[in-house]
Amino acid sequence: METLPFTLPAFEPGWVWLVGAGPGDPGLLTLLAAHALRSADVVVYDALVDKGALALAAPGTELVYAGKRGGKPSPSQPSITASLIDFARAGKRVLRLKGGDPFVFGRGAEEAVALAEAGVPFRVVPGITxxxxxxxxxxxxxxxxxxxxxxxxxxxxxxxxxxxxxxxxxxxxxxxxxxxxxxxxxxxxxxxxxxxxxxxxxxxxxxxxxxxxxxxxxxxxxxxxxxxxxxxxxxxxxxxxxxxxxxxxxxxxxxxxxxxxxxxxxxxx
Structure with a gap:
């Protein structure tokens, strides 16, 4: 990312960032979302996240598919949430990348509550719904x-x-x-x-x-x-x-x- 006239927050080890990827076009990612993708050790992403957005992740980043589509085999929500906690406790920078906005008709709030109850620090990065x-x-x-x-x-x-x-x-x-x-x-x-x-x-x-x-x-x-x-x-x-x-x-x-x-x-x- 080119030099910005302001400072973006550091993505610290052991943190989970709940990030909205927007409705589809990867160009609609926010600066914070792009920063998180370049900084993360692990990206746990949903089915509706554009592959172009994932391409912004740094080489070697672990990409974990956690898509939930109606009527199709999908990971359970408890297993997704548990993986976020486990990755964070292992000292990883964990990016939970969700289509749209994490707090609009998604499971972002549920995941944030689980992280808070587990004592895992997190940040919410809104996306375009x-x-x-x-x-x-x-x-x-x-x-x-x-x-x-x-x-x-x-x-x-x-x-x-x-x-x-x-x-x-x-x-x-x-x-x-x-x-x-x-x-x-x-x-x-x-x-x-x-x-x-x-x-x-x-x-x-x-x-x-x-x-x-x-x-x-x-x-x-x-x-x-x-x-x-x-x-x-x-x-x-x-x-x-x-x-x-x-x-x-x-x-x-x-x-x-x-x-x-x-x-x-x-x-x-």
Whole structure:
């Protein structure tokens, strides 16, 4: 890394840094994240971390895959957390690299609590979450002055894998002008049905952004009611975010980035 006009904190042996890698494009890494990658002895990384980001690690750095993907063999959360503690107690500089932001719909808080209880020192390095950065790469602003004074982030499934029970769907449908759902494809029809039953306009603009900020990015836009059908027709697969609200209409004017060789999918059904 070239010389900076300020000093970055030292990554000390025995510490764990919980670092967000952003939504996909490795260029969205923060300076602290890049510094951590160059300094770490061990990088424990998630499935959604771009390989370009891992390439920033110093030669000889131990890379440990800890990806958790729904329906696929994955390491358990307790085993991942235990490995972080064990590496740190062995005097390693441990980088826990997570897609997006560690504290937004991930296990970052759980891991931080476990480290604190184990007496392992840690630092949190926020990353750009997909609900902001992923939308930006799709040409969809999270907020605009003319459309919404609030935006709500919602997880599409609870720790059980089902639709979250603690959401007051009527209030959500009526109270938030723009809603961004993470991990919602599995239960997309149920989510759409609950929003409409709660008073949301079925003809409101909505979009799915899959593999946001990566060369595989795909964006499908349409009406809220049509979104589950469009998802199936276009073969959209996770990881993806779903956004509902008038800011989706800006995509027609603000679609500034499209991955090379991919078609622009705009549906207005």
């Amino acid at each position: 997909a609900g902001i950065g992923g939308l930006a790469y799709a040409g969809i602003p999270a907020t605009t002055r003319d459309t919404n004074a609030a935006v709500t982030f919602v997880t599409g499934h609870a720790s059980t894998g089902e639709v979250p029970d603690g959401i007051r769907w009527d209030d959500l449908a009526k109270g938030s002008p723009v809603i961004v759902f993470y991990m919602a494809l599995k239960h997309l029809q149920t989510i759409v049905d609950r929003l409409i039953a709660g008073g949301r306009d079925p003809n409101e603009s909505a979009a799915i952004v899959a593999s946001a900020a990566t060369p595989a990015q795909r964006v499908v836009t349409g009406t809220l009611a049509a979104l589950p059908r469009l998802c199936a027709e276009h073969g959209i697969e996770p990881p993806a975010i779903v956004v509902v609200g008038d800011t989706v209409t800006f995509r027609d004017r603000l679609a500034w980035w499209e991955p090379a060789g991919t078609a622009v999918e705009r549906v207005t059904v």
